[in-house]
Amino acid sequence: MREKRTGRVTSVEVAAEAGVSQATVARTFSSPHLVADASKEKVRAAAERLGYVPNAIARSLKSQRTNIVGAVVPARSEYWQHLVAEISQQLAERGSQLLLFTFTKPSEVASVVESLRQYRVDGVLLASSFIDNDAVSVVSSLGIPAVAFNHPEALDISGSVTVDNEGGAALLAEHLVETGHRSVAFVGGDSETGSDRRRFKGASTTLDRHGIICPYIAAGSFDYEAGYNIAAKLLDHFGGAGALPDALMVAGDELAFGVIDGLRANGVAVPDDVSVTGFDGLPQASWAGFDITTLVQPAEELIRVALEQLASPDGDGQEHISVGGFVRVGGSTRRPGHTNLNNAEGSSQ
Amino acid sequence: MREKRTGRVTSVEVAAEAGVSQATVARTFSSPHLVADASKEKVRAAAERLGYVPNAIARSLKSQRTNIVGAVVPARSEYWQHLVAEISQQLAERGSQLLLFTFTKPSEVASVVESLRQYRVDGVLLASSFIDNDAVSVVSSLGIPAVAFNHPEALDISGSVTVDNEGGAALLAEHLVETGHRSVAFVGGDSETGSDRRRFKGASTTLDRHGIICPYIAAGSFDYEAGYNIAAKLLDHFGGAGALPDALMVAGDELAFGVIDGLRANGVAVPDDVSVTGFDGLPQASWAGFDITTLVQPAEELIRVALEQLASPDGDGQEHISVGGFVRVGGSTRRPGHTNLNNAEGSSQ
DNA sequence: TGCGGCTATGACTACGTAGTCATATGATGC
DNA sequence: GCATCATATGACTACGTAGTCATAGCCGCA
Numbered sequence: 215m216r217e218k219r220t221g222r223v224t225s226v227e228v229a230a231e232a233g234v235s236q237a238t239v240a241r242t243f244s245s246p247h248l249v250a251d252a253s254k255e256k257v258r259a260a261a262e263r264l265g266y267v268p269n270a271i272a273r274s275l276k277s278q279r280t281n282i283v284g285a286v287v288p289a290r291s292e293y294w295q296h297l298v299a300e301i302s303q304q305l306a307e308r309g310s311q312l313l314l315f316t317f318t319k320p321s322e323v324a325s326v327v328e329s330l331r332q333y334r335v336d337g338v339l340l341a342s343s344f345i346d347n348d349a350v351s352v353v354s355s356l357g358i359p360a361v362a363f364n365h366p367e368a369l370d371i372s373g374s375v376t377v378d379n380e381g382g383a384a385l386l387a388e389h390l391v392e393t394g395h396r397s398v399a400f401v402g403g404d405s406e407t408g409s410d411r412r413r414f415k416g417a418s419t420t421l422d423r424h425g426i427i428c429p430y431i432a433a434g435s436f437d438y439e440a441g442y443n444i445a446a447k448l449l450d451h452f453g454g455a456g457a458l459p460d461a462l463m464v465a466g467d468e469l470a471f472g473v474i475d476g477l478r479a480n481g482v483a484v485p486d487d488v489s490v491t492g493f494d495g496l497p498q499a500s501w502a503g504f505d506i507t508t509l510v511q512p513a514e515e516l517i518r519v520a521l522e523q524l525a526s527p528d529g530d531g532q533e534h535i536s537v538g539g540f541v542r543v544g545g546s547t548r549r550p551g552h553t554n555l556n557n558a559e560g561s562s563q
Numbered sequence: 564m565r566e567k568r569t570g571r572v573t574s575v576e577v578a579a580e581a582g583v584s585q586a587t588v589a590r591t592f593s594s595p596h597l598v599a600d601a602s603k604e605k606v607r608a609a610a611e612r613l614g615y616v617p618n619a620i621a622r623s624l625k626s627q628r629t630n631i632v633g634a635v636v637p638a639r640s641e642y643w644q645h646l647v648a649e650i651s652q653q654l655a656e657r658g659s660q661l662l663l664f665t666f667t668k669p670s671e672v673a674s675v676v677e678s679l680r681q682y683r684v685d686g687v688l689l690a691s692s693f694i695d696n697d698a699v700s701v702v703s704s705l706g707i708p709a710v711a712f713n714h715p716e717a718l719d720i721s722g723s724v725t726v727d728n729e730g731g732a733a734l735l736a737e738h739l740v741e742t743g744h745r746s747v748a749f750v751g752g753d754s755e756t757g758s759d760r761r762r763f764k765g766a767s768t769t770l771d772r773h774g775i776i777c778p779y780i781a782a783g784s785f786d787y788e789a790g791y792n793i794a795a796k797l798l799d800h801f802g803g804a805g806a807l808p809d810a811l812m813v814a815g816d817e818l819a820f821g822v823i824d825g826l827r828a829n830g831v832a833v834p835d836d837v838s839v840t841g842f843d844g845l846p847q848a849s850w851a852g853f854d855i856t857t858l859v860q861p862a863e864e865l866i867r868v869a870l871e872q873l874a875s876p877d878g879d880g881q882e883h884i885s886v887g888g889f890v891r892v893g894g895s896t897r898r899p900g901h902t903n904l905n906n907a908e909g910s911s912q
Numbered sequence: 913t914g915c916g917g918c919t920a921t922g923a924c925t926a927c928g929t930a931g932t933c934a935t936a937t938g939a940t941g942c
Numbered sequence: 943g944c945a946t947c948a949t950a951t952g953a954c955t956a957c958g959t960a961g962t963c964a965t966a967g968c969c970g971c972a
Contacts, residue, residue, distance in 0.1 A: 626960065
């Protein structure tokens with residue numbers, strides 16, 4: 215009785231067992247339409263008996279396709295953790311695998327790229343505005359299809375997919391104006407990133423059109439900690455809780471969580487003393503404790519578009535796609551009933 | 564002038580360029596100690612000129628090692644998102660890559676396992692108590708070293724690493740007793756999971772020893788939603804906010820976030836009306852808005868131990884390791900000063 | 913001088929698959 | 943009844959590397 219030497223059975227052995235050639239076994243699994251039903255049956259039965267599983271490594275070597283997509287994302291980011299789940303799911307649907315790389319400092323990206331080159335991934339999702347253009351250009355100059363995700367800076371180097379940061383921030387700003395907010399400040403994350411700058415631009419331009427001047431206040435990064443710490447400084451800056459603007463537009467949801475918690479720790483009520491908006495549409499933004507008014511990034515669509523670009527024939531992927539988001543209204547902003555601009559003053563503090 | 568056909572240069576071409584044999588090129592990159600310094604120099608220079616990068620796929624085929632570790636985790640879980648970052652970091656330090664698979668329903672695990680077999684990963688981290696024993700046994704019966712992570716049920720099938728759920732829950736229970744809580748209920752997640760059962764066991768046994776009977780209340784799953792929804796039912800069950808026990812021990816942090824938000828939405832103050840503890844030690848548990856008293860799982864250690872087990876020679880990995888956690892005291896539980904058991908009544912409601 | 917031992921290197925081959933080419937078998941057209 | 947064609951299959955080889963084996967050169971010691 216033949217034993218199942220599982221995981222080490224080859225197509226040759228299956229061929230012997232099934233009484234066909236190795237080629238027929240290979241075809242049964244990779245191009246079944248080329249094999250007669252009777253043969254397929256025999257092969258499948260033999261494979262079953264022996265515990266055969268096609269070797270994807272060998273297949274990749276021969277076919278020059280790995281069916282593996284690499285993703286390079288920052289390790290500690292609620293936003294990217296959220297997206298990775300979506301990436302993974304969509305890749306699975308396409309029959310591809312996800313080779314995940316995380317980094318905590320941008321300087322780690324270089325060595326990651328080296329690994330990606332070695333593994334001959336079919337494509338790379340460079341997922342972050344924290345990745346500098348050098349890394350992006352290295353990858354794409356290697357002939358690896360790359361899509362810079364939410365990295366609107368990478369315009370001339372590789373394909374890119376991003377939410378419409380400017381338009382999204384504009385939508386949020388419009389919403390604030392419509393709900394009667396007359397003074398707004400913008401709390402930025404990492405001002406080195408294009409996302410941050412574009413969100414501020416969208417906000418300030420829109421507010422400006424309504425005669426509101428929107429100062430930029432830098433938290434330094436997009437994480438909770440930064441938001442929490444900036445809260446006290448905001449109070450200093452404006453001269454106390456009573457002097458805060460009507461609303462704070464925060465550049466990212468995680469940052470906004472920190473801002474809200476920090477404000478509350480300082481006795482500021484959200485939204486009663488100040489409205490707060492976020493940006494990203496994280497699941498946690500809907501949690502009752504925060505319930506943030508935020509711009510929801512259509513994660514499913516963003517990633518679908520990005521993967522389609524990776525899958526498209528090389529070179530054609532040099533597109534730069536911007537996807538619109540939508541405002542999710544939560545309890546972190548005041549909603550003075552059907553207030554319009556005429557009586558908006560009533561909702562100001 | 565030779566062009567850099569990047570990504571498609573082979574060791575043979577580098578050998579020709581450097582004036583050595585292919586074997587010497589291969590050795591320069593995989594066993595440099597076998598190559599004379601002078602040759603290494605020539606090879607490195609030639610490789611640089613041609614833009615050569617070793618092909619990890621071919622290497623894997625030849626050497627029967629992929630340097631890839633697979634991880635199978637639930638897609639929507641704060642806890643696992645937290646751990647994936649740690650896994651990824653530690654694998655990078657070991658020169659390995661992470662092939663990530665996520666699932667939303669346990670039924671999806673089967674197809675994931677199929678992919679893992681094809682890719683001949685060096686090992687698999689089966690990261691969840693949601694994965695049934697069938698899947699675990701399939702993997703390990705394939706000769707793929709597998710470590711069931713936080714899956715204390717898998718005792719006879721593969722190696723496993725888990726936090727000491729029972730001991731951790733006992734620590735939390737002790738803390739509650741020490742801080743004067745005299746009545747406690749346990750809010751469970753998915754009672755099908757061993758983690759849930761053991762945490763309850765640790766809690767109830769310990770509380771029992773102090774004369775406290777701890778009922779089990781099922782939220783059904785470990786996610787925020789479940790926690791939020793169970794809050795109202797808790798009030799029903801106990802007959803109003805005033806009749807709640809002194810403390811609720813919740814089986815997981817994310818679940819606890821939901822419980823807290825749900826309680827607050829129903830006008831219950833945490834910790835003033837009821838103390839709440841979590842379990843996991845997620846970063847968010849330290850956020851000011853929640854600031855949960857929780858059992859911190861030592862993520863770094865857990866994963867290090869798991870990876871060491873994967874790396875150990877096959878067969879030896881059949882160990883079942885339990886790692887202790889520690890209590891992080893937050894603001895979600897009352898701390899009546901130096902209250903001890905003698906005057907604990909004073910802090911009861 | 914001669915011989916064992918050590919280092920560095922090249923020739924060769926296997927890893928397991930998929931695609932190319934050639935061939936055999938029927939089925940179809942005139 | 944012969945040429946044509948589609949289908950099914952087998953033999954063969956290449957994908958790019960790493961390890962095995964053999965050999966050449968070299969040192970030291972008798």
